[in-house]
Amino acid sequence: MPPKRVLDATAFFLDIPLEGELFTTPAVVGELLDARSRCRFEALAAAGLVVSSPGKSSLQEVRRAAAATGDEHVLSRADQEILAVALETGAEVVSDDFAVQNVARHLGIPLVPLQQRKARKRMWKFRCPGCGRLAEGPGECPICGSGLKRTLK
Secondary structure, eight states, X not given: OOOEEEEOTHHHHSOOOOOSEEEEOHHHHHHOOSHHHHHHHHHHHHTTOEEOOOOHHHHHHHHHHHHHHTOTTTOOHHXXXXXXXXXXXXXXXXXXXXXXXXXXXXXXXXEEOSSSOOOOOOOEEEEXXXXXXXXXXXXXXXXXXXXXXXXXX
């Protein structure tokens, strides 16, 4: 049985053969601005690529997972959509984006990197560069007001 795969924009920028039941999302299609990636999209669409919008419940599940891993503020709408469609279809995610890979791993979604190695699981913390205190999430330091920086736990 051929694999199910949800494609991130990277898959359209490279001439790498892709097999199986392929999906992407409207937000990813919106990121394809150059002629080469649009042409690749058209070719894959003609071969059966499905453009699918995820449901609200799966998007909420992705957002909860991203909050748990500390990646919620670095995932784009397209990133969230491909993860949600992968949840709904039981597909692998094809992406080189480390934040996408981190959240996918947290959700138990299989990964297929294209040019990069698979990312290791990461958990983030937020540290104030002004006073050095740790915080639970991004924003301003509650002690000195400096902007918090994301660092590895």
